[in-house]
Amino acid sequence: MPELPEVETTRRGLEPHVVGRRITAVEVREPRLRWPVPADLSAALAGRRIDSLGRRAKYLLFATGDGTLLLHLGMSGSLRYLPGFEPPQAHDHVDICLEGGARLRLNDPRRFGSLHFARVAAEHPLLCDLGPEPLEPGFTADYLWRTARGRRVAIKQHLMNGRVVVGVGNIYASEALFRAGIRPTRPAGRIARARFPRLVDAVREVLAEAIGHGGTTLRNFVGGDGRPGYFRQELSVYERDGEPCKRCGTAIRRTVLGQRATYHCPRCQR
DNA sequence: CTAAGGACCTGTCGGC
DNA sequence: TGCCGACAGGTCCTTA
Numbered sequence: 009m010p011e012l013p014e015v016e017t018t019r020r021g022l023e024p025h026v027v028g029r030r031i032t033a034v035e036v037r038e039p040r041l042r043w044p045v046p047a048d049l050s051a052a053l054a055g056r057r058i059d060s061l062g063r064r065a066k067y068l069l070f071a072t073g074d075g076t077l078l079l080h081l082g083m084s085g086s087l088r089y090l091p092g093f094e095p096p097q098a099h100d101h102v103d104i105c106l107e108g109g110a111r112l113r114l115n116d117p118r119r120f121g122s123l124h125f126a127r128v129a130a131e132h133p134l135l136c137d138l139g140p141e142p143l144e145p146g147f148t149a150d151y152l153w154r155t156a157r158g159r160r161v162a163i164k165q166h167l168m169n170g171r172v173v174v175g176v177g178n179i180y181a182s183e184a185l186f187r188a189g190i191r192p193t194r195p196a197g198r199i200a201r202a203r204f205p206r207l208v209d210a211v212r213e214v215l216a217e218a219i220g221h222g223g224t225t226l227r228n229f230v231g232g233d234g235r236p237g238y239f240r241q242e243l244s245v246y247e248r249d250g251e252p253c254k255r256c257g258t259a260i261r262r263t264v265l266g267q268r269a270t271y272h273c274p275r276c277q278r
Numbered sequence: 279c280t281a282a283g284g285a286c287c288t289g290t291c292g293g294c
Numbered sequence: 295t296g297c298c299g300a301c302a303g304g305t306c307c308t309t310a
Binding site: 010011014042066080081082083084118120121134168170177178179224269 | 301302303304305306
Binding site: 084119161 | 282284287
């Protein structure tokens with residue numbers, strides 16, 4: 009489900025509920041997620057106060073004075089704030105229990121999500137080789153051009169490579185390329201340097217706008233407060249196969265690239 | 279080194 | 295109505 013805007017929406021929704029509160033325990037009903045939930049996770053976190061709720065790529069970072077809880081929502085995960093106990097439903101795999109009886113509940117049908125503990129988050133193996141955040145200053149046209157030089161991989165797959173830039177998933181890769189007027193299949197290294205400023209702006213804009221709308225709700229994504237996002241109606245190409253391009257009217261085309269559904273306007277994008 | 283494909287899971291939907 | 299395959303927002307790992 010979640011791409012960066014959905015994770016950021018979750019982060020913002022949860023932040024006021026968790027910062028400054030202590031974790032009392034982590035209850036794991038199903039440890040078989042993308043990686044096994046560490047058996048000592050609850051012991052590592054119990055009694056620690058959450059100093060901040062941050063985000064790196066699509067990981068939520070619950071920072072305490074002595075170590076950080078990393079949480080990834082995978083493909084189908086959502087994290088909800090419960091003011092008090094409620095009986096767990098199907099796929100409610102983990103609860104992060106807070107002082108006072110509130111809890112954060114992870115629901116994840118496909119179990120591609122994960123939880124980790126790191127003394128220093130940035131040094132965790134899953135975070136230490138990641139590229140820049142797309143909404144931060146390190147993601148520039150010049151940077152992206154340099155990473156693309158000599159690469160034959162399609163630009164869409166290049167954008168979705170977390171070592172290049174994080175947080176650009178399948179929806180927003182298609183959307184950004186539409187805005188930039190670039191065909192998703194174009195080899196990354198065969199895009200003129202002069203086109204990169206527009207591409208970088210497009211990535212930034214589409215992500216920022218989606219965050220502003222509370223994320224994209226496709227099937228049943230809900231943010232930390234349980235409310236859906238409203239970016240879906242803003243999508244220009246994603247899941248619009250056969251529908252008219254909003255700019256030129258040509259039918260949007262669905263193709264498969266790297267085993268992922270890809271959408272583009274054959275006229276506007278070159 | 280790059281690039282491509284498989285792997286991990288469950289739920290939903292369309293077609294027969 | 296029931297079954298079966300295709301497909302779904304992520305990304306790591308293996309193979310060539």
